[in-house]
Amino acid sequence: MRAALENALREAVRTGRLPPAARLPSSRALSEDLQIARNTVAEAYAQLVGEGWLVAKQGSGTHVAGQVPATRQVASPAAAEVTRFRYDLRAGSPDLSSFPRSEWLSAARRALVGAPAEAFGYTDPRGRPELRAALAGYLARARGVRAAPERIVICSGFTQSFGLLCQVLRARGATSLTTEAYGLSSNHDTVTAAGMGVQTLRVDERGALVEELTYTDAALLTPAHQFPLGQALAAARRTQVIQWAVATAGLVIEDDYDGEFRYDRQPVGALQSLAPEHVVYAGTASKTLAPGLRLGWLVLPAHLIDDVAAAKAAADRHTSVLDQLTLAELISCGGYDRHVRRRRLAYRRRRDRFVAELHRHAPQLRVLGIAAGLHALLQLPQGHTENEVVARAARRGLAIEGLNAYRHTDQPHQPALVIGYASPPDHAFTGALARLVAVLDDPPRPG
Numbered sequence: 001m002r003a004a005l006e007n008a009l010r011e012a013v014r015t016g017r018l019p020p021a022a023r024l025p026s027s028r029a030l031s032e033d034l035q036i037a038r039n040t041v042a043e044a045y046a047q048l049v050g051e052g053w054l055v056a057k058q059g060s061g062t063h064v065a066g067q068v069p070a071t072r073q074v075a076s077p078a079a080a081e082v083t084r085f086r087y088d089l090r091a092g093s094p095d096l097s098s099f100p101r102s103e104w105l106s107a108a109r110r111a112l113v114g115a116p117a118e119a120f121g122y123t124d125p126r127g128r129p130e131l132r133a134a135l136a137g138y139l140a141r142a143r144g145v146r147a148a149p150e151r152i153v154i155c156s157g158f159t160q161s162f163g164l165l166c167q168v169l170r171a172r173g174a175t176s177l178t179t180e181a182y183g184l185s186s187n188h189d190t191v192t193a194a195g196m197g198v199q200t201l202r203v204d205e206r207g208a209l210v211e212e213l214t215y216t217d218a219a220l221l222t223p224a225h226q227f228p229l230g231q232a233l234a235a236a237r238r239t240q241v242i243q244w245a246v247a248t249a250g251l252v253i254e255d256d257y258d259g260e261f262r263y264d265r266q267p268v269g270a271l272q273s274l275a276p277e278h279v280v281y282a283g284t285a286s287k288t289l290a291p292g293l294r295l296g297w298l299v300l301p302a303h304l305i306d307d308v309a310a311a312k313a314a315a316d317r318h319t320s321v322l323d324q325l326t327l328a329e330l331i332s333c334g335g336y337d338r339h340v341r342r343r344r345l346a347y348r349r350r351r352d353r354f355v356a357e358l359h360r361h362a363p364q365l366r367v368l369g370i371a372a373g374l375h376a377l378l379q380l381p382q383g384h385t386e387n388e389v390v391a392r393a394a395r396r397g398l399a400i401e402g403l404n405a406y407r408h409t410d411q412p413h414q415p416a417l418v419i420g421y422a423s424p425p426d427h428a429f430t431g432a433l434a435r436l437v438a439v440l441d442d443p444p445r446p447g
């Protein structure tokens with residue numbers, strides 16, 4: 001009760017609902033209003049006085065401090081963006097408001113009650129056995145991955161998974177890693193930070209041109225759904241890249257970031273199943289549940305497990321046990337599959353609305369990469385540039401990104417936007433779509 005009151009008061013001061021110097025009710029009055037013990041109110045006030053949110057003067061009661069505590073003055077970048085952008089259609093996030101709070105909470109409760117005491121100590125750097133066992137079953141049935149629990153390492157999202165892999169590869173003598181010419185630029189930073197050079201592979205409508213892989217130690221691919229262009233790697237190229245890996249002892253790293261979300265047919269199974277000793281499968285809960293969880297997993301060839309587990313132990317010993325046990329429980333009770341099924345249906349409806357709306361208002365625009373995932377590519381008509389459309393959207397309070405933000409090649413492309421149609425909460429989706437249509441309706445500005 002006291003903590004809830006403190007939080008509510010901090011929030012009221014932080015947002016300005018209680019302005020500086022405002023007088024607070026006496027502890028007696030507030031305790032009567034809220035039907036709580038007077039001591040609880042007095043203790044909450046004292047705590048907030050100690051933290052600098054409130055001031056108490058003998059004889060004149062308790063007031064909001066004139067000077068805000070230092071931590072309140074520093075707006076986080078995210079907070080700054082919230083005020084700047086009313087709507088956000090950038091790719092990279094699922095609808096955060098769809099996080100299955102009550103299922104997660106019940107799973108957490110069950111996991112906590114059932115956890116042995118040893119679970120709360122330092123654990124295997126690969127992760128809790130409960131989660132590795134649950135994931136082995138899930139990945140086999142949902143993604144066709146050939147996964148045994150002892151081959152799995154739980155990480156803090158794909159970001160950490162890929163960072164650890166790069167470190168291990170470099171320590172084993174690798175000097176170069178190839179990525180797709182379009183992708184996350186943070187991946188390039190990770191490769192160079194590990195001391196390797198980055199090469200890039202061109203991408204066409206059948207995915208990465210893997211036949212152009214020459215000398216390189218490893219290739220990072222998004223085979224199920226190229227990020228951000230949106231196509232699946234063609235069947236012939238899947239075989240080709242495996243042949244390359246086998247022939248050259250190269251390693252394929254399969255970033256399966258949104259493989260569960262395919263709408264028009266069965267999901268494309270994981271490449272890993274074709275050659276588990278040559279492909280590292282990397283999955284994440286960032287799209288299925290939420291990126292804030294920081295939960296991801298690697299399914300590794302036998303020869304990499306010990307080194308990756310050692311790198312994970314050196315990085316942070318292991319990922320949080322409570323989150324691992326909760327996810328294990330959510331998968332085992334069927335809640336994770338149910339959530340993914342529900343989200344797939346919801347995102348598919350969103351995608352259909354997005355495509356229909358654009359078709360109605362801007363039939364000349366091509367929308368690509370819509371068979372799967374949480375984003376689409378929107379090619380811009382002649383005369384528009386990505387920067388100009390992105391800036392125009394920003395002036396209308398809409399955050400979007402151009403394809404250039406993901407380009408790692410000198411080759412130009414037809415200007416396009418990467419639209420994360422899954423990101424807004426349901427209540428904001430219609431508004432976000434309307435803003436996008438309005439931005440696209442504006443005539444291009446010269447220059």
Ligand SMILES: Cc1ncc(COP(=O)(O)O)c(C=O)c1O
Pocket residue numbers: 091092093156157158159160184222227255257283284285286291295296
């Ligand atoms: C291509 C790609 N891979 C992986 C991820 C997930 O990264 P993480 O698991 O670190 O959140 C994302 C998230 O946006 C992504 O776009």
